Amino acid sequence: MFALVFTSIWRMYSMSYEYCGCESFEEAKQPSFTHDKKGKRDMNIVKKAYCRTFQTVFKWAIPVLPYRSPKRLKKAEDIAPYLKKKNINNVLIVTDNFIHKSGMLKPLKEALEKYAIEYSVFDETVANPTVANVEKARSMYLGNSCKALIGFGGGSSIDCAKAVGARVVKPNQPIRKMKGILKIWKKLPLLIAVPTTAGTGSEVTLASVITDGETRHKFPINDFFLIPKVAVLDPELTRSLPKNLTATTGMDALTHAVEAYIGRSVTRDTHEDSIKAVNLIFANLEKAYEDGDDMKARANMLRAAFLAGRAFTKSYVGYCHAVAHSLGGKYNTPHGLANAVLLPYTLELYGESVYEKLGDLAKVTGVADKSLSDEEASKLFIHKIRTMNKNMGIPEKLSGIEEEDIVQLSTYAEKEANPLYPVPKLMTRKELEKLYYDVMEES
Numbered sequence: 001m002f003a004l005v006f007t008s009i010w011r012m013y014s015m016s017y018e019y020c021g022c023e024s025f026e027e028a029k030q031p032s033f034t035h036d037k038k039g040k041r042d043m044n045i046v047k048k049a050y051c052r053t054f055q056t057v058f059k060w061a062i063p064v065l066p067y068r069s070p071k072r073l074k075k076a077e078d079i080a081p082y083l084k085k086k087n088i089n090n091v092l093i094v095t096d097n098f099i100h101k102s103g104m105l106k107p108l109k110e111a112l113e114k115y116a117i118e119y120s121v122f123d124e125t126v127a128n129p130t131v132a133n134v135e136k137a138r139s140m141y142l143g144n145s146c147k148a149l150i151g152f153g154g155g156s157s158i159d160c161a162k163a164v165g166a167r168v169v170k171p172n173q174p175i176r177k178m179k180g181i182l183k184i185w186k187k188l189p190l191l192i193a194v195p196t197t198a199g200t201g202s203e204v205t206l207a208s209v210i211t212d213g214e215t216r217h218k219f220p221i222n223d224f225f226l227i228p229k230v231a232v233l234d235p236e237l238t239r240s241l242p243k244n245l246t247a248t249t250g251m252d253a254l255t256h257a258v259e260a261y262i263g264r265s266v267t268r269d270t271h272e273d274s275i276k277a278v279n280l281i282f283a284n285l286e287k288a289y290e291d292g293d294d295m296k297a298r299a300n301m302l303r304a305a306f307l308a309g310r311a312f313t314k315s316y317v318g319y320c321h322a323v324a325h326s327l328g329g330k331y332n333t334p335h336g337l338a339n340a341v342l343l344p345y346t347l348e349l350y351g352e353s354v355y356e357k358l359g360d361l362a363k364v365t366g367v368a369d370k371s372l373s374d375e376e377a378s379k380l381f382i383h384k385i386r387t388m389n390k391n392m393g394i395p396e397k398l399s400g401i402e403e404e405d406i407v408q409l410s411t412y413a414e415k416e417a418n419p420l421y422p423v424p425k426l427m428t429r430k431e432l433e434k435l436y437y438d439v440m441e442e443s
């Protein structure tokens with residue numbers, strides 16, 4: 001039924017290109033600016049209707065789609081008896097070199113040895129993991145006859161492990177062909193996520209974000225089968241996270257909660273998860289930044305990241321993430337940093353389309369007094385983000401953005417976001433360009 005409705009919408013859109021003045025459907029599929037005959041920046045009405053219909057179908061389908069929350073374990077050592085119970089005796093741990101060298105894997109390794117479970121470690125995951133990372137880890141998985149995957153680290157390692165799982169079950173489908181939504185649709189090997197940052201929420205999401213090392217295009221793969229089966233939420237693993245990463249990964253979690261909340265696919269559950277996450281972040285992020293040994297703040301931030309991840313996996317993110325991904329792919333800009341800097345500018349660019357929801361969020365989280373107008377309250381919320389960034393040494397601009405890259409980057413961002421992300425206001429590639437100029441550091 002769902003597939004039928006979806007196919008019908010796609011057909012309707014395919015047949016409707018003539019109404020936007022394009023010569024062909026291929027031309028109509030191009031980013032809006034290329035077929036904007038009058039030089040207008042706004043999205044044409046047919047594309048708008050298509051995007052909104054697409055998003056509405058996915059929103060209606062939320063109750064019947066196979067979302068699930070991972071089983072939670074307290075310590076990495078708990079993985080070993082869990083695997084034993086599942087009769088799994090050989091696993092691949094996907095991590096990065098820093099974590100491997102730091103000794104953080106030691107308790108897990110010892111527990112695996114105690115339960116006679118063989119393991120291999122792939123420790124070459126880079127920030128913004130690449131297709132080459134995934135393929136090399138996959139070779140290790142197959143070569144060592146592994147039967148399960150443990151993503152141990154920040155979002156990059158967990159995303160890499162997810163993509164390895166997808167490639168294991170889809171040997172004939174290259175990673176690039178998994179870009180977008182529902183391109184896997186096949187059960188992965190058992191996947192366990194052990195986050196060592198409190199931000200990406202990758203331990204609970206259906207997304208894996210991979211970068212094509214040749215084109216420097218960073219793209220998300222979204223599929224229910226990418227949601228890990230098990231997540232280990234141990235604040236001790238985030239204790240040694242450096243101050244700047246505590247700050248930027250925490251602001252990434254805030255971006256997830258805010259983008260899910262202001263989007264059009266918010267549900268009762270994701271509404272609640274977002275509010276709880278924002279409250280936890282406002283109350284704990286700066287504490288965890290100031291004192292990395294404040295384990296209560298660290299535990300609350302891990303919980304906030306999980307809730308924000310659960311919110312956006314159903315209600316999606318928005319243009320802030322699409323632009324951040326394009327910058328991560330091209331310049332390796334860390335994901336959390338890009339979102340932290342972009343978020344206030346993105347909310348301003350949405351303008352009055354977010355006043356009501358953002359104002360509401362500002363009021364329920366105590367940022368604004370209930371007597372204020374939505375516009376005033378939403379501006380206070382944006383001010384709050386800027387203040388947090390400033391307090392934690394996050395810059396107002398990003399270095400390294402080249403003006404000649406902006407057309408390409410905004411094209412990537414527009415293609416990622418439309419029609420999938422149920423943003424408060426639909427924007428064209430041309431409109432998104434403003435965000436790059438807003439955050440570009442003047443040389």
Ligand SMILES: [Zn+2]
Pocket residue numbers: 200252253255256321335339
């Ligand atoms: Zn994110």
